[in-house]
Amino acid sequence: MIARIPGSEFSVAVHAEGSMEIVVVRGEIDIATADAVRAQLNDACDRAGHVVLDLREVSFMDTQGLAVVIESERDCAADGTRFAITRAPDHVQRLFDMIGLTPRLTVVDDPAGAAS
Amino acid sequence: MSDVRAAAAHLNPHDDPGRRWAATAVSLLLVIGLTVLDASWDELISATVVVAPFLAASFASVRQTTGVASAAMASALLSAIWNDNFGDAGYEVRTAIVLVGGIFSVLAARTREEAVRAEALGEQLTAALSNLAEAVVVQDHDQRLVYANDAAATTLGFPSVDALLRTDPADLASLADYYNEDGSPLTPEQYPAHRVLQGEEVAPQQVRVINRATGEERWRVNKARGVRDARGEMRLAVTVIGDITEQRRAELAQRLLARAGAALSSSLHYESTLQEVADLAVPTLADWCGVSIPDRHGVIKQVAVAHSDPEKVAFARSYSERFPQRTSDEGGAAQVLRDGSSQLIADIPDELLDLAVEDPEQRELLRGVGMRSVIIAPITAASGSPIGVISFVNAESGRVFTEIDRELCEELGRRAGIAVENARLYTERSLIAHTLQRALLPPALPNIPGFSLSALYRPAGEENWVGGDFYDAFAVRDGWVAVVGDVAGRGAQAAALTAFTRHVFRTAAQLHDDPLDAIGYLNQQLYDRPGSALCTVCCVHLRARGANAEATISCAGHPLPYAVRQGGEAEPIGHWGQMLGAWTPGEWSRTTTTLAPGDVLVLYTDGVIDATGAEDRFGDGRLRAVLARSSDAEDALRRMADGLADFETGEQADDTAALAITRSLPAASAASGDQLGSAA
Numbered sequence: 132m133i134a135r136i137p138g139s140e141f142s143v144a145v146h147a148e149g150s151m152e153i154v155v156v157r158g159e160i161d162i163a164t165a166d167a168v169r170a171q172l173n174d175a176c177d178r179a180g181h182v183v184l185d186l187r188e189v190s191f192m193d194t195q196g197l198a199v200v201i202e203s204e205r206d207c208a209a210d211g212t213r214f215a216i217t218r219a220p221d222h223v224q225r226l227f228d229m230i231g232l233t234p235r236l237t238v239v240d241d242p243a244g245a246a247s
Numbered sequence: 248m249s250d251v252r253a254a255a256a257h258l259n260p261h262d263d264p265g266r267r268w269a270a271t272a273v274s275l276l277l278v279i280g281l282t283v284l285d286a287s288w289d290e291l292i293s294a295t296v297v298v299a300p301f302l303a304a305s306f307a308s309v310r311q312t313t314g315v316a317s318a319a320m321a322s323a324l325l326s327a328i329w330n331d332n333f334g335d336a337g338y339e340v341r342t343a344i345v346l347v348g349g350i351f352s353v354l355a356a357r358t359r360e361e362a363v364r365a366e367a368l369g370e371q372l373t374a375a376l377s378n379l380a381e382a383v384v385v386q387d388h389d390q391r392l393v394y395a396n397d398a399a400a401t402t403l404g405f406p407s408v409d410a411l412l413r414t415d416p417a418d419l420a421s422l423a424d425y426y427n428e429d430g431s432p433l434t435p436e437q438y439p440a441h442r443v444l445q446g447e448e449v450a451p452q453q454v455r456v457i458n459r460a461t462g463e464e465r466w467r468v469n470k471a472r473g474v475r476d477a478r479g480e481m482r483l484a485v486t487v488i489g490d491i492t493e494q495r496r497a498e499l500a501q502r503l504l505a506r507a508g509a510a511l512s513s514s515l516h517y518e519s520t521l522q523e524v525a526d527l528a529v530p531t532l533a534d535w536c537g538v539s540i541p542d543r544h545g546v547i548k549q550v551a552v553a554h555s556d557p558e559k560v561a562f563a564r565s566y567s568e569r570f571p572q573r574t575s576d577e578g579g580a581a582q583v584l585r586d587g588s589s590q591l592i593a594d595i596p597d598e599l600l601d602l603a604v605e606d607p608e609q610r611e612l613l614r615g616v617g618m619r620s621v622i623i624a625p626i627t628a629a630s631g632s633p634i635g636v637i638s639f640v641n642a643e644s645g646r647v648f649t650e651i652d653r654e655l656c657e658e659l660g661r662r663a664g665i666a667v668e669n670a671r672l673y674t675e676r677s678l679i680a681h682t683l684q685r686a687l688l689p690p691a692l693p694n695i696p697g698f699s700l701s702a703l704y705r706p707a708g709e710e711n712w713v714g715g716d717f718y719d720a721f722a723v724r725d726g727w728v729a730v731v732g733d734v735a736g737r738g739a740q741a742a743a744l745t746a747f748t749r750h751v752f753r754t755a756a757q758l759h760d761d762p763l764d765a766i767g768y769l770n771q772q773l774y775d776r777p778g779s780a781l782c783t784v785c786c787v788h789l790r791a792r793g794a795n796a797e798a799t800i801s802c803a804g805h806p807l808p809y810a811v812r813q814g815g816e817a818e819p820i821g822h823w824g825q826m827l828g829a830w831t832p833g834e835w836s837r838t839t840t841t842l843a844p845g846d847v848l849v850l851y852t853d854g855v856i857d858a859t860g861a862e863d864r865f866g867d868g869r870l871r872a873v874l875a876r877s878s879d880a881e882d883a884l885r886r887m888a889d890g891l892a893d894f895e896t897g898e899q900a901d902d903t904a905a906l907a908i909t910r911s912l913p914a915a916s917a918a919s920g921d922q923l924g925s926a927a
Contacts, residue, residue, distance in 0.1 A: 161857065161900065161901070162707075162737065162900055162901045163900055191857075191864065193853050193857050193901070194733050194735055194781075194783055194804070194826075194853055195735055195736070197735075197781075197804070197826060198735030198736070198779065198781040198826075201779075201781060201826065201829045202779045202781070205779075205829075228823075229804075229823030230783070230803075230804035230823060230824070230825055230826045230829075231804075231823075231824060231825030231826070231830075231833070232825070232826070232829070235829075235830060
């Protein structure tokens with residue numbers, strides 16, 4: 132059993148709003164949880180014309196998590212699906228900046244903002 | 248002749264003596280009363296004769312009433328006859344005659360009635376008990392059998408009830424061995440009938456019985472109750488014996504298989520799990536249980552053996568070492584391994600040992616074990632081919648195995664087979680993983696003149712596949728390059744990508760004029776690969792500059808390295824850059840710094856800062872704190888490893904790799920004459 136940080140229970144859920152699907156992730160995206168996020172994003176990219184990855188409740192992300200975001204952005208672009216993320220908490224969003232990911236993504240403050 | 252009347256004879260039959268004597272007393276009083284009336288008023292005799300039986304009927308039974316009536320009539324007749332024939336006989340004499348007649352007739356009626364009633368009841372009870380499916384025995388206070396029904400005779404293995412009752416109690420006890428549920432022998436003091444006769448309340452008791460002659464095992468539940476006599480003394484023990492053998496066997500099989508399943512899936516070290524399974528089988532299923540697996544030289548090696556007596560386990564181990572079985576042997580385990588079908592020898596004849604074992608010493612040792620019954624079942628792989636055997640032997644218990652036991656043993660063999668195969672696949676997989684892992688890392692860190700290097704590599708758990716972290720250090724045209732990287736993903740694909748990344752980077756760095764241009768080249772290579780190929784690297788280009796060294800650092804999506812200068816604080820150095828394989832083209836900034844002798848540079852993967860503790864992640868803060876005051880490369884990594892070990896809780900989630908570099912102190916270089924010589 133891999134140790135989890137208390138109070139960082141992971142969850143991933145998908146909501147549809149019209150043609151937009153919002154993938155809401157809570158907790159930590161790391162080696163243990165990245166695959167679950169990837170699976171939901173892949174399905175959403177296949178179904179919807181517009182996918183928003185809601186990272187507002189994500190407390191931690193590592194290289195594996197960043198890889199999921201990059202892959203999804205790329206897959207959606209290849210399918211002609213719009214892809215956006217809602218801004219993660221500052222300490223997570225900082226990672227996006229550091230690896231040069233932020234300028235390449237559509238980053239919004241909340242999922243409603245992505246619809247416009 | 249056996250029926251409950253015989254048993255009842257041991258008791259005073261008057262279960263409610265008070266009430267009966269009261270009726271008798273009333274009857275006698277009536278007789279006396281009538282006699283007195285007769286003497287007083289001759290004219291009322293006829294009336295009293297008619298009334299008396301009705302009066303009596305309200306106190307006593309029909310037969311007593313008849314008795315009273317006949318007594319009254321007798322007294323009336325006698326008194327009339329006496330008056331007529333003997334004239335005025337004495338009043339006292341008449342009274343006495345009537346009294347005696349009355350008493351006799353009442354007592355006679357009582358006894359007759361009881362006898363008839365007891366007779367009828369006895370017949371009914373005897374018939375009911377005889378036809379009862381459950382065995383019932385009644386023992387007297389000496390534990391001698393005074394009654395047994397047909398089922399009891401059958402259950403206890405006797406042809407008839409009479410044969411059972413004729414058997415001496417001592418002989419009866421010696422026909423079988425009795426065990427408690429926990430496997431301990433049942434002592435005579437623990438017999439339920441014995442305890443009941445001692446006045447104890449005894450709960451139903453489950454007993455395992457092994458018939459000494461046939462070796463048959465039965466499970467019985469004994470429910471004993473005491474019967475007290477009129478004076479309250481314990482006279483009889485009535486024991487109802489139920490046969491629960493089928494039920495117990497089914498339970499035992501279920502429990503054994505469930506526990507064995509749990510043991511077999513608890514670990515991938517199959518020798519220890521097989522030992523657990525053998526331990527579970529003893530003594531409930533067999534006196535001995537052993538597991539043997541042939542090695543590549545054809546020796547059938549005993550990998551597990553169990554017996555409730557540790558000395559016997561030691562004996563079995565030394566025996567199997569002294570007289571190893573081979574796959575080429577005839578019969579026994581070798582035969583089971585060859586044809587894959589189990590063997591059951593229910594009752595081993597003495598001659599079999601003489602035939603099977605040539606060595607007289609070996610034969611003598613085996614004879615000492617006293618094997619009575621044996622089952623050898625194959626341990627089968629998923630393919631169906633036997634990969635070992637599991638043997639069950641009964642010796643001192645004398646129990647003989649049945650076909651039902653054989654089925655259970657075969658099932659245990661099948662389950663053990665799955666466990667052994669899984670463990671073997673795991674071992675094979677580990678070997679592949681270790682081989683691959685070695686391909687991801689340099690065989691040894693190079694000896695770089697003027698620098699000392701130290702590396703830390705911790706794949707995430709022994710049972711995981713190879714991870715995506717790597718490090719490398721190699722010579723380039725104008726110096727050396729050290730790199731630490733982390734490839735996204737897990738498993739074989741990640742391992743292949745890691746090897747690709749490491750070799751592309753190394754080759755590119757050696758071929759480019761500026762080795763750090765390898766980052767852009769690697770980015771393009773990864774980007775062009777089909778599917779997702781993402782990775783982060785941190786690399787440093789090292790060049791000697793007199794006593795100091797120049798280090799140029801470039802990071803691609805990777806945490807920044809730390810510099811610890813002259814045993815001071817740890818400071819991050821360099822700038823973040825984009826992750827490799829995500830987009831093309833890209834720009835990666837470079838930061839050049841001077842390393843003085845004693846300065847330490849520490850490169851690491853995110854497995855270090857992302858290590859999980861009880862409350863949070865290890866993080867930059869803790870890493871900086873543990874690296875502070877590092878004196879050299881080795882010291883820095885020791886501090887890091889200790890810090891992680893103190894911090895981490897649970898299983899390590901991610902790989903961890905780190906590489907530390909120190910510019911050697913001039914004194915250290917001078918001391919190393921060989922190194923200077925080779926560099927010159």
